[in-house]
Amino acid sequence: MIDSKHFAIVTRDESWSLGSRLVTESRLIHGSADQRGATIDARDDLDDELLALCDRETDRVRAAIAPLREGRARAVVSARRDGGVSATISLSVRDLAVVTTLPHLAGDYEMLIELASVPAVADAAGHGVPLVWRNGSGAVLMHEAAGHPAELDQPAIDWPKWLHVESPLALRRESFTDVPLRRMTNVAVTSVEAGFSPPSPPYIEILLVADGRYEPLTDRVSLSISAANLIDGDKSIRLRRFTIDETRETIARSLRGASGDVRRYPGVICSKEGQNVFVGSHAPDLVTDFR
C-alpha cells in the first residue's frame, strides 16, 4: 500500500524597522505537498481557509508589534493543515536578539531592552567559576546536548540522576518544498531533587544564548553566549560574547544541580538541513562547573 499524505501551508513573513515603523520586507508564501512513499509533489497553490487563518493571526501580531519603538522585528506566521496557526517573532535590539511568541511578546521585548541597555565590559576568559543558567537558558544547553543527539540516534550517555529532560520528537518541516525531518518540538528540563543550593559568588549567570550547535562526529556541543554577568560579591559585570565548547560527557559531569522554578526561555529557532523551526524551551536554573 502506498502511503499518501497531503500538507498545505500559508505563511506571512514580515520584517519591521521598529524605530522608523517601516515594514522593510514582506513575504507571502503558500503551497501544498503530496507525499507518496519517497516522492513529494510540491506546488505553490493556495488554500483560502489557511490564508484567512494566517491573516487573522498576522493582524494580531502587527497590533502587538506596533507599540515597540526600538530595534528590529521579524514575524513569521504560518497556518498549516497539520498543525493550526503559529507565530514566532524574532526581536533584535543592538547586538542582542530573542525569539518569542505572541503571548510573551511584550514581556520578552522589555527583558531584551533591559539586557541590551547594559554594556559588556569584560571577557569571560580566565574566570574559572561555576555557570548558573538563568532565564530557562539551561533548556538551550540541553537542546544541544540531549535533544539533537536523540534526533540523530546517538548513543546514550549517563546524565545525573536528578536531571530529567523531555524533548519529544515529531516529523516537522518548515515549508511545502521541504522534506519532513524528525525534529524536537519542545525541551522541558526538570529536577527530581529539591534543596540544591546555588553557588555563592563568584559565578557567571547566563542570560541569553545567541546560537548553539551539536557536532555528532566529535560529540561536542558549542554554544555562543550573548548575554551573561559575572557575579562577584555585590558586583555584577556584563561579559562580552563568549563560546562554550565541550563534549557531552564533560557537560554531563559538569552538571551540579538545579534550583528555582521552571522558567520559559524566550525560544529557540532550530536550523537543520536549511529548515528553521521553533522549539519551546523550559528549565529551572541549572548549575554547571567545568573546572
Next chain:
Amino acid sequence: MSEVYRKFGRSLRYENGTIVRSDEAGEAIEDAHTFSCRPIAHAVELPAIDGRAIDETVREIHSIVRAPLAIERLIVSEGIAEHQFGERRWRETTRRIHVAITFRSMRALIDLGDFDLADVRLISAALARAVPAEAGTHTEGRIRLAPNVSAALLPALISVAPPNIQLIQTAGGIDGKGAPIETCGISFASNWYRPSYRVRPVRAPFSLRASCDVTLIDEEIPRAIALLAPIERLTMSVLCVRGTDVFPATVRVARIDAVSTAVRWYPYGAGSFGAEMML
C-alpha cells in the same frame, strides 16, 4: 519607482532518499524602502525535467562513497526557470550537488554546479586513507589548493585580496535585474544576485576568477583537496594530501603566491571558478 521581477520555476531534487518535484511562480516588488514577494499564476509553460540524470548521479555517488566512508547528506537537483524583469525575459537551467562524506571525525563537504563526479571520486579515495583528526590535525605552512577548494575561498577574498591577486567577474548569463554579466574587475562589477524570488537582491560579483602574474604551482608541496568545514573568515579546515599521506589541516590564508588557469565553475556565492592556487 518600483521594480518588478517574476520567476517561473520547476525543479527536481533528490534529498537524502526523498525526491521532491516542485513547481513555483512568484513575483518580487521592490522600492526604496520595501521588498515584498508573493506567488503568482503559472503563466509560463516549462518543460518537464527528466529525472534520469539525477537518478544516475545519485546511484553513482553511492557506488563511489562506500564503507568505511558514509554519506551524511546528499542533495542532487536540477531546475529550469524563466525570469522576467521589466521587458526582459530569459531562461536558465541549473544543476547542483551537495554531498557531505564522513569518515571517523572528519566530514568532507563537496558542492558542485554540474554532475561531473571527478571531485567526489578523488576526495572519497583520499578520505578513506586519512589519519584520525586527533592525531593529524596541524597547521600547514605552504600549501596548494585544488580548484574546488580555491573556488570556495574566492568569495571570502572580496575586499581583502592581497595586492598581487586580481579578482575578476567573468562574463556569462544575466543577473537578477536582467542585466548582462560582463567581464570586469570586481570593483567595477555592478550586477545583482537574486538566488530566489523570495530573496532581496544584493550586489555581488558573478563567476569570480582569481588572476596572478605567477601561475607556476609547486607540485611538491601538500595539496588541499577538500573542505572539512565551511570557511570562517580566512581560516580553512581542509583535507590534505602529501605523497601517500592524507591528513586534516588548518590553513590561515595570509598570502597567495600563485594561481593557475581556472578550470571549473562552482556554486559558491554568485559563482566562482576554481584553479590550482599556491599559498
